[in-house]
Amino acid sequence: MHATAAAIIPAAGSGTRMGLHHPKQFHMLAGSPVLIHTVRAFLANPEICRCIVVVPEAWVERTGSLLHHYGLDPQRLTVCAGGRRRQDSVRAGMAHLDDTIDIVLVHDGARPLVSQDTITRCCRAAREHGVAIAAIPVKDTLKKADANGVVQSTVDRQGLWQAQTPQAMRLSLLQLAYSQAGDEEATDEASLLERAGIPVTIVEGSETNLKITRPEDLRLAELIVHRNTTPPRLRIGHGFDAHRFIADRPLVLGGVTIPHTLGLAGHSDADVVTHALCDALLGAIGARDIGYHFPDSDARFSGMYSITLLEEVIDLVRSKGLALGNADITIICQAPRLAGHIAAMQERLAQSCGVEAEAVNIKATTTEKMGFTGREEGIACHAVVLLHNHPNPSGH
Ligand SMILES: Nc1ccn([C@@H]2O[C@H](COP(=O)(O)OP(=O)(O)OP(=O)(O)O)[C@@H](O)[C@H]2O)c(=O)n1
Ligand SMILES: C[C@](O)(CO)[C@H](O)COP(=O)(O)O
Numbered sequence: 001m002h003a004t005a006a007a008i009i010p011a012a013g014s015g016t017r018m019g020l021h022h023p024k025q026f027h028m029l030a031g032s033p034v035l036i037h038t039v040r041a042f043l044a045n046p047e048i049c050r051c052i053v054v055v056p057e058a059w060v061e062r063t064g065s066l067l068h069h070y071g072l073d074p075q076r077l078t079v080c081a082g083g084r085r086r087q088d089s090v091r092a093g094m095a096h097l098d099d100t101i102d103i104v105l106v107h108d109g110a111r112p113l114v115s116q117d118t119i120t121r122c123c124r125a126a127r128e129h130g131v132a133i134a135a136i137p138v139k140d141t142l143k144k145a146d147a148n149g150v151v152q153s154t155v156d157r158q159g160l161w162q163a164q165t166p167q168a169m170r171l172s173l174l175q176l177a178y179s180q181a182g183d184e185e186a187t188d189e190a191s192l193l194e195r196a197g198i199p200v201t202i203v204e205g206s207e208t209n210l211k212i213t214r215p216e217d218l219r220l221a222e223l224i225v226h227r228n229t230t231p232p233r234l235r236i237g238h239g240f241d242a243h244r245f246i247a248d249r250p251l252v253l254g255g256v257t258i259p260h261t262l263g264l265a266g267h268s269d270a271d272v273v274t275h276a277l278c279d280a281l282l283g284a285i286g287a288r289d290i291g292y293h294f295p296d297s298d299a300r301f302s303g304m305y306s307i308t309l310l311e312e313v314i315d316l317v318r319s320k321g322l323a324l325g326n327a328d329i330t331i332i333c334q335a336p337r338l339a340g341h342i343a344a345m346q347e348r349l350a351q352s353c354g355v356e357a358e359a360v361n362i363k364a365t366t367t368e369k370m371g372f373t374g375r376e377e378g379i380a381c382h383a384v385v386l387l388h389n390h391p392n393p394s395g396h
Contacts, residue, residue, distance in 0.1 A: 004100050005103035006049060006050045006097055006101045007042040007052070007105045007166070008052045008090055008104060008105070008106045009035075009038055009042065009052065009053045009054065009107055009108075010089040010108060011025040011053060011089075012055050012082020012086075012089040013056075013089075018214060018215060024212055025055075025110050026062075030222055033066060033070075034109070034221075035053070035066075035109045035112070038107065038109050039051055039067065041112070041119065042105070042107065042119065047124075048119070050076045052093040053067070053080075053109070054089040055080075056081070080096055087185070090189060091178060094174065101171055102170060103169070104169060105122060105167070106168075107119075107165040108165045110212045110213070111164065111209055112212065113209055113225070114166065114209050115206060115209065118134050118203070125201055129201040130170055130173055130198065131167075131169040131173060132200075133165070133168070133190045133201075133203065134202075135161035135164055135203070135205055136205050136207060139157075142157050143155070161202055164211070167189045167190050169189070173196075174189060176198070177189070177192040177195070177196040178192060180192075180195070210224075232388050232389055233321070234388055236384065236386055236387075237384065237387070238280055239277060239278065239280035239289075239382070239385075241276040241290075242372075243272045243378055244265045245264060245377060246262065246263060248263070249263025250269075251264060254341075254344075255349060255352070256345050258341050260335070267302060268296075268302070268303065268305075270306075271306035271307075272331075272380065272381045273381045274309070274310050275290055275306060275381070276381040277327060277349060278309055280327065280385040281310075281313050281317055282316070284385055285317055293312070294312075307352050310349070310352050310353070318390055322387040322390055323355075324359065325385075326359045326385070327359065327360045327361065328363075328384050329349075329360070329361065329383045330363045330365060330383075331364045332367060334369060334374050334376045339364065342362050342364065343357075345362050346360045
C-alpha cells in the first residue's frame, strides 16, 4: 500500500525583494493570487492527501477566506501561522501533520507554476529513496565576484544544480534533520537533511517552476500561465496546382531539380509542388492565393525559384502568429518516377518552412494513364496544411 503524502506550503515570507505593499504570494497572477495557483496544483495531484498552508500570522484568517473563495476543498486544507525564517515556517507546518502521514513535500508558496509531473516524480522518488528534491542543472558559466561586482574566479559548473521545490522526504527523516539542526540556518530542507548525513536524490525539475522573487518573475509567470491556458489556434488550408510539360526547361519539384526530358511551363520555375504548398498556407491564413501575391504579370517573378516565394509566404504566416504544424502533399504524375526524390523534396520544403522533415509528407501517384497527367501532358499537385500558434511569435 502507498504511504500517505501531504504537502507543506511555506508562504509566510514578506517578499522584500518584490517590493510590493503586500506579500508577493497574495499578488494576483492571471486571475488568482499566486498562492492559490500553488495550493491548487497540490490539491489536484492524486498523490497528495492534504496541504498545510503556512502564512504570516496577520494573513491566517484572510487566507482561509481566499481558499474558500477560490473553491479549494477545506477538508484537505489547514492554514497556520509561520515564523521569522522559512525553516521556522516549515517547522510550524510540520506540527499539523499527524502520524498517518509518511511522505511530506515542502513546496514554496511562491512557486505557482509547478507541474503535476514534477510533484508526482518528487513524491514517488521520495518513496523510493527517502529524500528527493526538484532541481535543474546549472547551464550558464558561473562567476564568483567580490562586493564591488569584480569577478574573482570562474566556478566549475560540472555537477552543480539549482535547487527548487518540491523537496519531498519521509516525514521521519525531516523530523530527524530538524531536531539535529537546532537553530542552524538553512535556505532549504535538503541542506538540513544533508547536514544530518541523509542522502538527497535529485529529480529533474523545470525552468518554468520559477520562484517569484523579483517583479520580472511575475511578468514571466504571467506569460507562462497565458501560454499554458491559451487554447491552441488551429487553421487548415488546401492548395492545388497543375502545370503543362514543355521541352527545354528543367523540372523543378519541391525546390529540387529532377532529371527528366521535359520541364514544366510557367511564369516562375513552375514548381507545381511548392505552388500547391504556398496556396495551402495562404488558404489557411485567409490570404487568397499565390497568383494574388506574386502575379504572372510582374516581371520580378519571371523564372523565379519558387522556394523564394514559399519563404515569403512563411513570413506572412508568422506575421499572423502562426506556424506550420504539418503538410501533406500529393503529386499526381505519370512520369518521371519520383520515389527517389521524395526525401530531398521533403527536406527542402521543411527547411524553408522552419520545421522538421517529418512535418512535410510527400506522396506521388499516377492516375493509371487516365486524364492529362496520365497522358503525361503535365503534373498536378494537392497540398493540405495545418497551422498552429507560433511558439515564439516575436522571434523567427
Ligand atoms: N519566514 C518565512 C520566509 C519565507 N517563507 C516562504 O518561503 C518561500 C521562499 O522564500 P522567498 O522566495 O525567499 O520569499 P520571501 O522570504 O518572502 O522573499 P524575500 O527574501 O524577498 O523577502 C516563499 O514561499 C516564502 O513565503 C516562509 O514561509 N516563511
Ligand atoms: C527552497 C528554495 O526555493 C530552493 O531554491 C529557496 O532556497 C528558497 O528561497 P530563498 O530565497 O533561498 O529564501
